[in-house]
Amino acid sequence: MPQLFDSQLHFKLYKEMLRIRIVENSIAEHYGEQEMRCPVHLSIGQEAAEAGACAALERRDYVLSGHRSHGHYLAKGGNLKAMMAEIYGKATGCAGGKGGSMHLVDIDAGFLGAAPIVGSTIPIAAGVAFASQMRDEDRVVMVFLGDGATETGVFYESVNFAALKNLPIVFLVENNFYSVYSPMDVRQKGDHRIIDIARAHGVEAHQADGNDLDLVYQISSKAVNKARAGGGPSLLEFITYRWREHCGHGYDNDIGYRTEAEFLSWKERDPVAAYERKLIARGLATQHEMDLMANELKQEAEEAIAYAKQGPWPELDTLSSQVYAN
Amino acid sequence: MPQLFDSQLHFKLYKEMLRIRIVENSIAEHYGEQEMRCPVHLSIGQEAAEAGACAALERRDYVLSGHRSHGHYLAKGGNLKAMMAEIYGKATGCAGGKGGSMHLVDIDAGFLGAAPIVGSTIPIAAGVAFASQMRDEDRVVMVFLGDGATETGVFYESVNFAALKNLPIVFLVENNFYSVYSPMDVRQKGDHRIIDIARAHGVEAHQADGNDLDLVYQISSKAVNKARAGGGPSLLEFITYRWREHCGHGYDNDIGYRTEAEFLSWKERDPVAAYERKLIARGLATQHEMDLMANELKQEAEEAIAYAKQGPWPELDTLSSQVYAN
Amino acid sequence: MNRQLKFFEAIREATDQAMERDPAVYIVGLGVPDPKGIFGTTLGLQEKYGTTRVQDMPLSENAMTGVALGSALVGMRPIITHQRVDFALVAMEQMVNQAAKWHYMFGGKAKVPMVVRMIIGRGWGQGPQHSQSLQAWFAHIPGLKVVMPTTAHDAKGLLAAAIEDNNPVVFIEHRWLHNISDEVPEEYYTVPLGSARVMREGNDVTIVGTSYMALEAVRAAERLRADDVSAEVIDLRTIRPWDVETVLGSVRKTGRLVVTDTASAAFGVSAEIVATVLECEFASMKTAPVRIALPDHPCPTSPALSNHYYPRADHIVRGVQRMMGIEPTTDMPAMTPHQKLDVPDPSFKGPF
Amino acid sequence: MNRQLKFFEAIREATDQAMERDPAVYIVGLGVPDPKGIFGTTLGLQEKYGTTRVQDMPLSENAMTGVALGSALVGMRPIITHQRVDFALVAMEQMVNQAAKWHYMFGGKAKVPMVVRMIIGRGWGQGPQHSQSLQAWFAHIPGLKVVMPTTAHDAKGLLAAAIEDNNPVVFIEHRWLHNISDEVPEEYYTVPLGSARVMREGNDVTIVGTSYMALEAVRAAERLRADDVSAEVIDLRTIRPWDVETVLGSVRKTGRLVVTDTASAAFGVSAEIVATVLECEFASMKTAPVRIALPDHPCPTSPALSNHYYPRADHIVRGVQRMMGIEPTTDMPAMTPHQKLDVPDPSFKGPF
Ligand SMILES: Cc1ncc(C[n+]2csc(CCOP(=O)(O)OP(=O)(O)O)c2C)c(N)n1
Ligand SMILES: Cc1ncc(C[n+]2csc(CCOP(=O)(O)OP(=O)(O)O)c2C)c(N)n1
Numbered sequence A, B: 001m002p003q004l005f006d007s008q009l010h011f012k013l014y015k016e017m018l019r020i021r022i023v024e025n026s027i028a029e030h031y032g033e034q035e036m037r038c039p040v041h042l043s044i045g046q047e048a049a050e051a052g053a054c055a056a057l058e059r060r061d062y063v064l065s066g067h068r069s070h071g072h073y074l075a076k077g078g079n080l081k082a083m084m085a086e087i088y089g090k091a092t093g094c095a096g097g098k099g100g101s102m103h104l105v106d107i108d109a110g111f112l113g114a115a116p117i118v119g120s121t122i123p124i125a126a127g128v129a130f131a132s133q134m135r136d137e138d139r140v141v142m143v144f145l146g147d148g149a150t151e152t153g154v155f156y157e158s159v160n161f162a163a164l165k166n167l168p169i170v171f172l173v174e175n176n177f178y179s180v181y182s183p184m185d186v187r188q189k190g191d192h193r194i195i196d197i198a199r200a201h202g203v204e205a206h207q208a209d210g211n212d213l214d215l216v217y218q219i220s221s222k223a224v225n226k227a228r229a230g231g232g233p234s235l236l237e238f239i240t241y242r243w244r245e246h247c248g249h250g251y252d253n254d255i256g257y258r259t260e261a262e263f264l265s266w267k268e269r270d271p272v273a274a275y276e277r278k279l280i281a282r283g284l285a286t287q288h289e290m291d292l293m294a295n296e297l298k299q300e301a302e303e304a305i306a307y308a309k310q311g312p313w314p315e316l317d318t319l320s321s322q323v324y325a326n
Numbered sequence C, D: 001m002n003r004q005l006k007f008f009e010a011i012r013e014a015t016d017q018a019m020e021r022d023p024a025v026y027i028v029g030l031g032v033p034d035p036k037g038i039f040g041t042t043l044g045l046q047e048k049y050g051t052t053r054v055q056d057m058p059l060s061e062n063a064m065t066g067v068a069l070g071s072a073l074v075g076m077r078p079i080i081t082h083q084r085v086d087f088a089l090v091a092m093e094q095m096v097n098q099a100a101k102w103h104y105m106f107g108g109k110a111k112v113p114m115v116v117r118m119i120i121g122r123g124w125g126q127g128p129q130h131s132q133s134l135q136a137w138f139a140h141i142p143g144l145k146v147v148m149p150t151t152a153h154d155a156k157g158l159l160a161a162a163i164e165d166n167n168p169v170v171f172i173e174h175r176w177l178h179n180i181s182d183e184v185p186e187e188y189y190t191v192p193l194g195s196a197r198v199m200r201e202g203n204d205v206t207i208v209g210t211s212y213m214a215l216e217a218v219r220a221a222e223r224l225r226a227d228d229v230s231a232e233v234i235d236l237r238t239i240r241p242w243d244v245e246t247v248l249g250s251v252r253k254t255g256r257l258v259v260t261d262t263a264s265a266a267f268g269v270s271a272e273i274v275a276t277v278l279e280c281e282f283a284s285m286k287t288a289p290v291r292i293a294l295p296d297h298p299c300p301t302s303p304a305l306s307n308h309y310y311p312r313a314d315h316i317v318r319g320v321q322r323m324m325g326i327e328p329t330t331d332m333p334a335m336t337p338h339q340k341l342d343v344p345d346p347s348f349k350g351p352f
């Protein structure tokens, strides 16, 4: 783990976070063209939790995720062009067009896969950690999940198993208060805290502001290092907020499940803007440097979209191939 | 709830507990005849938890259970003859022979059903409590489960739902340390306590000696009264021990998953003998009274077995009937 | 009266009327009271019936299926919804070991009147985990009933019948039917479970279809007129118990059978229909039966692939032509992703 | 060498040899290392391979299926066991949405070499929740393979092949086969998945059987000799992919088809076999096909009922006689509970 108060590290963290923001914004801009013909779940607003957590990992570590996985894929080092092409359904996509936005994968980068059945990748991640442990490898697994996913039976079963086996895994919960349009109070008792449940299983757990990039990075690093050192699993709950609609590219504060005021209060806590202020205040970056980076990243995103658009469609013979592995 | 230090109550509790012991012993004695042709899971050793918990309920309350349900059925007031006939596969059985030992039911007594898929009746019980709440009825639901069942995802989902809705339900865990032949340490982390997990969900929880009949009754009564008064769910964990083999009528301390010494130490903590000593010490019953009762109960059990044996087999036309309700 | 209603509105109306008639009916499911209201099918119900009878729930489909079951045991009549069949896979234990068996295994002492609504996703990149069609699974389980309405009229009447039924009924809605309209009476009515609908009479071939594929079958029957083929189209409507008599009667007349289903052919509903017909009416058959259903692999996400995954009227036409030795009159239209075959009609926009 | 081995011993030997050959193979399941060792099939393995490669587990079948899957993604080759098919119902989501689809949905980037052993209970009051036979469910899911060995020889060779396979394989063992012996070579060998076994050659009728019903089919074929009927018996061995060519070849010769399966006929494996054969070989067929499988209701517990629930060789004989217009030579033995038809042979004692 690189030193935290190293200005390069700050800049790297910032870049990872900003990259997610910019890529997601590009997707949002182009989605209305109706060429990305699959559901997308954008994580704009939640980038600090995603970038900060993944920055704590080594390349050889593994990440798994659910339906809202673009940020995790990118932060773990997944190939951007292959992701865009996948969302566009192209042969050049990371899953050859078979998966789409909800099924990203980049084995080389250690992004083992995402799947949108809520809760399902949690035990799969535990299994990856189990294998790592059985083979005495030096790898940590991080699995991303939402507050909704903590209501699935398989989540608890996985936490119990991870505790039992002392697995090298970090359960990373992005708590954005909603499961689709369902608020907490129709799903969990008022004083319910997921960290208490993890602790009751003997799993170390922390809750923190998910929009504070440095804090996320610090806490995640501790958990990852602990897991790598054989100290077992942790559950980290980062409080954050999804800006856009659950699925799709628009805003949906008008449809009635949450208020515009709530959204605006969270927008004020924009993790990207906050970190930019911090970098400037601490003299770690200038506005000019940040603008340059934003431009670069925007260009990279648009290039990826162009790459995706011009890529070939999958050959028809792939339709019925790859059903079974040889 | 009747007064606890009422000698009639003590005697009633004792009788319920002894009845389970004697009925289960009778089943064990006759099982070798190979006329009860279905798996049986005896609860000898665990009777205090079963009798004490059910004594806290009113007749209009509901009980559901799993594979090891004879004691719960009896303690809730289920018809003994119908149970025996069911185990013998007769038309006179409580499920017309279709269910056997693992599927007891006595609607009139409020024993809504037992099913041996571990964990499965837990949410069903929550649903019964939910209906009771929706209709503003004055009923409490108690669901019996084992330590193994607390590892199923559906258990946690049910606890979360019960907490969310403040359901009138008592989750009654008989912790006998084993799931079939699997000890705790291959299933749960060392310091794992199911009551901590319930509490983390905001469910009141207590752990206590399940072989102490009065204590079980007291704790259960509090939980039942609380639920009836709209105070919501509780989880009670009673520590106890199964004497006989997991499934069947014999002993299996020799096969290697537990020691004879462990078994003997628990036999010394026999809940029936302990309570007999207590009744005598407090002058609440004489040995003679207790012997009389045991004889009566033994006779009742043997009569039930005779009734079951001589009962008719189910008619062949019931084989394919009752698949759908009209 | 000739009132036209969309399928999703018909579902809502049936639910509304059932709730009005019987206070034991309630509905629970992820998002039931949310602003989208399960594709519009539950909109307005919470306002009308309150937060107890119209409920959201935790993301715990298995337990909540058990909860519905438990409440049904003591007299409630729950409807539980799943926005995709695929999500219900976590609830199979409660559905199959429990709900399907409590009546039988307790010798008739228990009954489980509950409806489990499930939606089959299709198009706009629903992909491998949001588009499965598992009616064959449920149909294989004695104790369950399985309904798949095709028209708005039947959606209303079959849902009402399912709610009235004293058994667990799996009610499967195809996403591409939700916006299809037809004439739907305003008053409460039921369509009996277990009866098929003859959508079009004919003499040369019997085409049995389920759900959305019954519509494709009607289209195929129209196209086949160009070949002078008179096709009888039967919409199965209920998969379990299915209307064996109507199908056998038709085959006795036509001597030819095509079965088209929204799921994989292999080990699917179409296999059961074919097997039963051949067992019972072998002597009436003039040709080998044909199944037109999904190929034997998962659904890909890219429209370039998924457009070729789903069979359409053309495939049914081809099947009949082959069966009858007719040279294809029409070329199967070449398909490109630009045809946007991943949406049912222009009113349907992604992502959902 | 003529070494006789019981089916359960053959399973153990295959596991043992696979573990010896490949350090990536491990086995996990409720009770795997316990004194009963999954009906003897895992006895001694923990002593030999240690507590990491031979593991018990929490009572969490769904998560543990995911755990097996996850470990397979990164190179392990897990075997997960369930003592009853019924218990695996909690794990359907991981099996069907995940294990079956990861290879396809990631465009071939992932692979999931895992074996899921499941046991079909029967007899001694196993009843409605301990005796289901759900091979049709798994066979309906592209991405899974499904194996059902009948003989000890095939149990060993098919399990070895399943472990070597790079896909999720559902391996279904019928409880009444565990104690059946036959000749099993000592050395490691595989029986290829997807190939049927012709157990008996014949010319008049093809009887296709699965698992335990293949043995009943052999018995039926023997009895049919009294009627001068020469029956060909095919043990399917693999349900998905099944050996279409061997079955079609046989039917081309005999012109008659009986399919017998351990599950419900309705929407079951037997329907698919019948449907495929009739689609492909309609012209070769002399008579209507017949299915001999379970009736369309749950399994009752009382022996007085369950003895009449399960079809046996007699039913197959009757089916063939009817099909061939032969007057029954033998009366179907009247059955009473005193016949103890709920146990396979005297060596089998309850309760398990
Ligand atoms: C088992 C299952 N049930 C329902 C759904 C539909 N669904 C998709 S995303 C989602 C909400 C998940 O909420 P959360 O875990 O908090 O993640 P977030 O969307 O907030 O990132 C739901 C209910 C699903 N995909 N899988
Ligand atoms: C889902 C499921 N998995 C496995 C089994 C097999 N099984 C029957 S009883 C049992 C042990 C249950 O242990 P516990 O809950 O502690 O109850 P106890 O037997 O100790 O009373 C198991 C694993 C089952 N019936 N259901």
Ligand SMILES: [Mg+2]
Pocket: A146, A147, A148, A174, A175, A176, A177, A178, A179, A180
């Ligand atoms: Mg959320």
Ligand SMILES: [Mg+2]
Pocket: B146, B147, B148, B174, B175, B176, B177, B178, B179, B180
């Ligand atoms: Mg136990």
